[in-house]
Amino acid sequence: MNDMRQLLEVAKADAPPVRVSVDDIVRAGQRRVRHRWYARAAGVACGVAAVVLAAASVLPADHPAESGPVGSVAVAPAPLFAFTFSGYAVGDYRVGDPLEVTPGYQRADITQSNVDVGDGPPVALSAGTLTVYRPGAFQPDTFLRDGKPVTVRGREGRAAVIAKRVLVAGPERSSRLNPTERVVDVPALAWQYAGGAWATIEASYLAERTMTAGVQRQLAERFTTRVPVAAKVPVRVTHLPDGWRLGSAGAGSLVAGDTSVALLRFVPAATDFGGLTGPLDLDANPAAIRITVAPVETEGPYPHPFDPPCPAGQHFCDVKIDARYYAEVHDQSGTLSDAQVRAIADGLRFATVADKGSWFAVTG
Known part of the structure; x- marks a missing residue:
């Protein structure tokens, strides 16, 4: 059980501390x-x-x-x-x-x-x-x-x-x-x-x-x-629009309750990872493309993989991997067309998610 999000902002302030039970x-x-x-x-x-x-x-x-x-x-x-x-x-x-x-x-x-x-x-x-x-x-x-x-x-x-x-x-x-x-x-x-x-x-x-x-x-x-x-993930991305680069790879986003098996974030190519005073807030960055591998969700109001897999105008596509796992392409930037999002999804290639020995090394 985890209860902390990455540092949102380092700043001086006089506000009194909040009590969290x-x-x-x-x-x-x-x-x-x-x-x-x-x-x-x-x-x-x-x-x-x-x-x-x-x-x-x-x-x-x-x-x-x-x-x-x-x-x-x-x-x-x-x-x-x-x-x-x-x-x-x-x-x-x-x-x-x-x-x-x-x-x-x-x-x-x-x-x-x-x-x-x-x-x-x-x-x-x-x-x-x-x-x-x-x-x-x-x-x-x-x-x-x-x-x-x-x-x-x-x-x-x-x-x-x-x-x-x-x-x-x-x-x-x-x-x-x-x-x-x-x-x-x-x-x-x-x-x-x-x-x-x-x-x-x-x-x-x-x-x-x-x-x-x-x-x-x-x-x-x-x-x-x-x-x-090398970090390893069970998905390989073979297509991406121009102007994007891999910003992070791993198992999750340091967000409570995230059950992702793996997560890739692509950010604008000009994103600078040098001269940092703290971690970049890639979860809050709206200009990002997230590719997530997660367990299939059959319960609740929003089951995944979604049907239809790429709903028009919603900037995401679901891809069924097998009976247990699916992948989601999510254009957080809201700048890609439906066709571009679908093209990213169509270009995904998968290892056997349950077999970590088959996963792909991340090379950037």
Whole structure:
């Protein structure tokens, strides 16, 4: 169960922190996030829950996750869409294997297990996000300006309290419509894991359960790199309109309730993944083409794959892969014609989704 969305904006503000209950957290993790035309048509923010949104599905790595560091590997230029670290644990906190990779960074969810919520058995909750930037891709301006100097494994770092915008429910606890934003202060840490290469840990806001600066330091101390391994997905894209490039690949979008098996995002070719002060919000970026592989949905008001598979004027196409899985092409930009969206869908080629050994390496 995950309950945090990527950093929407780093900004200073005087707004008081919002109190988020554990009941809201648990409800958020049970919701299925939508990035569909019908959610937009209804005027509902896709996937808005009572807490900051995060991913609930993890792309298993090609190796067992380690419970601790497996030894540092010198940072060298890696393929743009390769994973360069593995999951590891420190006490009840676990950094998962990376969920997504972009030309500028990789991200993984951090969870805390054995959390006593006071009602039922202990649960696991999302505690934050680890972002590992390619050498030279991150500009730690906020941390250098406002952070306190720290040393992580003999290298420069900064510990700071950053202002994070979070989405919360409406006036009523059960409301998911007309959400409001609040600015809350959370601990964060940035450090150089190699010369010119930075990583950050940002806590999610869980009131008194927010991950402490001390835990972040412990997680940073245990972080190591590994030999790069190409991200793999069960879909290959053979056709794309001019002017687009692959922006991210992986298992999910760090959005709560997302059950995707794999997700590719294509962004305008001019999108810059260098000189970053934080991750790009590719989920909120309307100028994107998303290609998702997910389990077939036979229940609920919006079953998928949809019939007809490419409804006119709705900027998406569904493609049935087999009895268990389907793919969706979603033109979030709203700029492609029905024929262009269908052409992308017709050009998809699939591996055996249930057999990860057959998946395609992502080459960009």
